[in-house]
Amino acid sequence: MTTLYRLLTEEDTSAFCHKVSKALARGWVLHGSPAYAFDAESGKMRCAQAVTKQVEADYAHEMKLGEQ
Structure with a gap:
């Protein structure tokens, strides 16, 4: 079992809320x-x-975290 980490960032708009959601x-x-x-x-x-x-x-460094 592996723990993955991401830092989501965005301008302060609804796009940020949608990205987190x-x-x-x-x-x-x-x-x-x-x-x-x-x-x-x-x-x-x-x-x-x-x-x-x-x-x-x-x-693996090659992992696309957003696709996990």
């Missing part, structure tokens, strides 16, 4: 609290949420 629907679990920060380069607020998932496979 999609991950949850695919079996990912929230890990910690969300983060919210100003992106000075774009001039917009950004959100981040870590998620984890247990999989029945050995970890």
